[in-house]
Amino acid sequence: xxxxxxxxxxxxxxxxxxIRLLQVMKDAGADxxxxxxxxxxxxxxxxxxxxxxxxxxxxxxxMAFVTPEQNPVSExxxxxxxxxxxxxxxxxxxxxxxxxxxxxxxxxTIGQFSGNGPxxxxxxxxxxxLLAVADKAQACGITLALEPLNRFECYLLNTLxxxxxxxxxxxxxxxxxxxDTFHANIEEKNMAKAILGQGRGVIRHVHCSANDRGIPGEDxxxxxxxxxxxxxxxxxxxYVLEAFGRSLPGLAAATKIWRDxxxxxxxxxxxxxxxxxxSLRPQL
Numbered sequence: 420x421x422x423x424x425x426x427x428x429x430x431x432x433x434x435x436x437x438i439r440l441l442q443v444m445k446d447a448g449a450d451x452x453x454x455x456x457x458x459x460x461x462x463x464x465x466x467x468x469x470x471x472x473x474x475x476x477x478x479x480x481x482m483a484f485v486t487p488e489q490n491p492v493s494e495x496x497x498x499x500x501x502x503x504x505x506x507x508x509x510x511x512x513x514x515x516x517x518x519x520x521x522x523x524x525x526x527x528t529i530g531q532f533s534g535n536g537p538x539x540x541x542x543x544x545x546x547x548x549l550l551a552v553a554d555k556a557q558a559c560g561i562t563l564a565l566e567p568l569n570r571f572e573c574y575l576l577n578t579l580x581x582x583x584x585x586x587x588x589x590x591x592x593x594x595x596x597x598x599d600t601f602h603a604n605i606e607e608k609n610m611a612k613a614i615l616g617q618g619r620g621v622i623r624h625v626h627c628s629a630n631d632r633g634i635p636g637e638d639x640x641x642x643x644x645x646x647x648x649x650x651x652x653x654x655x656x657x658y659v660l661e662a663f664g665r666s667l668p669g670l671a672a673a674t675k676i677w678r679d680x681x682x683x684x685x686x687x688x689x690x691x692x693x694x695x696x697x698s699l700r701p702q703l
Contacts, residue, residue, distance in 0.1 A: 425453040447688040451477030464516040479520035491548035492541040514559040522564035557593040564597035564624035569605040595623030614648035633680035636694040
């Protein structure tokens, strides 16, 4: 298993110029980092990959559809094609950087609601969009890890069961599920039972996110139950710390962060990574 940290806490775009930040993550004990891919060129991610290689940091990637022009569930074929085109660009950038995972809610645009639950037609359209890029992902050696979000951010997939059923519908070896403890804390009756009941062979990536979006381990998530359940289903891959702060106003507004959750964003790595490594030790 590998321990990482999502750098969306610090910037929406990480470049080779952020080497000091990357070195702090390395010094804090991270095996790798999760890079948000939201802008930039393929060449930018080639350069970033070289810096990460020099630092000895592995890498994963995160994404989100944030505009209606890229929406896998839309009735508009142009908007669905926009989602396919964006996913293909994401794959190009992630592959250029050497990433092995792209994670996120790649099944619908965040914050877009119909006023009802998902329809059969919407699920079919989202599956079709993912299948349009799944072979390319597999050829690139990249897992597409779908992230079910809480009901206040999306409606297509909210629970691990939702995501597991949808993943089986897509039925492609490059497509799996990201389990995020923040969202699961809202939507699951019992996180450990959900993992044991739905996660085997489905969960391909994990976000360790506190219930308040602060520093994991300083919150009320039942971490040892979650880690034990993941161990029991045979999960042995990435555990990525995820937190959000107020340093990026647009992202703070999107994630509804109205107060400081830690004194220093770097404490998420400096405190969170040692805590996570110690907490996972009984599962080794």
